[in-house]
Amino acid sequence: MVTVRDVARVAGVSISTVSRALSAPEKVAAQTRDRITAIADDLGYQPNRAAAGLRAGRTGAVGLLVPDLANPYFAAVAKGAAAGARAHGLGVFVVDSEEDLRLEVDLLRSLAAQTDGVILASPRALDADRPAAGGKPVVVVNQEGPLAVGVDNAGGVSLALEHLRALGHRRIAYVGGPAVSWSDAQRRAALATAAGTGVEVVALGAHSPTVDGGAAAAASVIASHATAAITFNDVVAVGLVRAVRARGLRVPEDLSVLGFDDTFLAPLVTPALTSVGADLREIGRRAVDLLVGRLAAGTTEGPTRRLLLPATLAVRESTARPRA
Amino acid sequence: MVTVRDVARVAGVSISTVSRALSAPEKVAAQTRDRITAIADDLGYQPNRAAAGLRAGRTGAVGLLVPDLANPYFAAVAKGAAAGARAHGLGVFVVDSEEDLRLEVDLLRSLAAQTDGVILASPRALDADRPAAGGKPVVVVNQEGPLAVGVDNAGGVSLALEHLRALGHRRIAYVGGPAVSWSDAQRRAALATAAGTGVEVVALGAHSPTVDGGAAAAASVIASHATAAITFNDVVAVGLVRAVRARGLRVPEDLSVLGFDDTFLAPLVTPALTSVGADLREIGRRAVDLLVGRLAAGTTEGPTRRLLLPATLAVRESTARPRA
């Protein structure tokens, strides 16, 4: 491994000059600097981050804790975080908790210990556990917290209702997700305030965010006499579409179905799903930005920063005018 | 931050005893050890990996380079790698090259510099660039290399052909993927040797591994007079199904379509796709194992190790007997 010593020896300068030339160029004479950079490049010198961090008190990496990396939602957030980190010259440690809530506290602790800060992209309520980060800044995704990035669920609900109302729907069911979900709570609140604006909303109980969860909701959706259903996410929508079709109803003719998240699944299924989404990668990117901002401030405590990214509506085939 | 010194002071021992108690317990008296672990736990001591690694010459982390983390295929591999790394007490640095081939060499270099080894999950041919890892072991996924993990594509092709032949298909089209893909090359080779075993295979040119790629292949698939088509991956299959349907043909009645990868997309689309797959997470897990094995050996060069994971066939609705 090529170290600063090697570069220094070849360049005929001290290791401090090499260090400065590489990390604080303005403190070194232009000529010396250029020579050093050339030699470093030539020798294939790669700074050892561990060593640099050890001395500087930073690790040069951020942590990302997700419940399931194979879930397209979190995969997109992770991709954004990776891009954001790279833009800031940071590395990303990715940890997958495999949906194990108890494990998450431990993972957060050890992740925080070896990074400069952590992005917590778990939809659970971990407020009480945040001290586990040991003073390191924590940015939460779609959750409450002093440093938070999330989707504007209220805005998303408005878009959905607006779209369905314009089509002529007056009675709409909401197939909700897990009780612990912040997003679900936000949406339920938004749906509740929407009541009385010309549409009736029937909020259905908590369902598992899976195909089976959607299928399980079919009976109550049909019983509700709603002409349209908004689902917790696209996968639930797929399950619901299947199950109502199996009962002889057609989508969207007999029931309009509107998903959430607008994952790449939405345009691929039949009928292609109308879905409320947001730029998930941007969430990851912004989360890193928030972290870097706090890091730059140097203060462990700082002002509250909450970012709400706009929701979008992709209209496809699964929503249409109600019959008669 | 709590350091070994703090623990040592409270425990009334030297820092080396603390270090040993935590990383080589058998070298410390049971009583002392227990007291130290208790105190460490109590103080919330978290070893600083950067420091430990600096001294030991290891970083305690492996790198994972993927072309697109939002692609379910690589997301699954990443998830497996994260699980495998955690099982070995290692961290995972994830880097997304965003499909930029030129960037990959640089990314590989810097990733290798700050990890103990790298998993290269890019389907491109990077042999020439592997020296960029600077002597660190590199495990490639679905590629040629001294340390490699991949899916048994030949076996997968056999399963697919066997299934289609049993259904009665005698003329089968293969909608291939990018020319740089190792998997595609493996499959083409396997398909070529299968010719003459009672089925005719029409290998169609390189197509983009997207919905549009599948749609673009529709005309030549139909022109080939094949009664079944095997596609490069599930997304291509979806595109093909759409396009042939748009031309008035039915799937599977007029054309059977068989995908590859068996991603979670396969069971969700209509008709649900018959697909050849493999345990993608296992790929990530095994890649880490290979890396750890080489790391433990200590030698920078070592015996060639190639792992081929078995392919599986999930039969669903998109394949059926050909008409008449």
Next chain:
DNA sequence: GTGAAAGCGCTAACAG
């Protein structure tokens, strides 16, 4: 503008 030297937190000889 550059060099010498200290030290980040930890592990690994080497003594005792």
Next chain:
DNA sequence: CTGTTAGCGCTTTCAC
């Protein structure tokens, strides 16, 4: 079985 000491590669005062 435990303590002392050196030093991993780097950044950062402090002198010059």
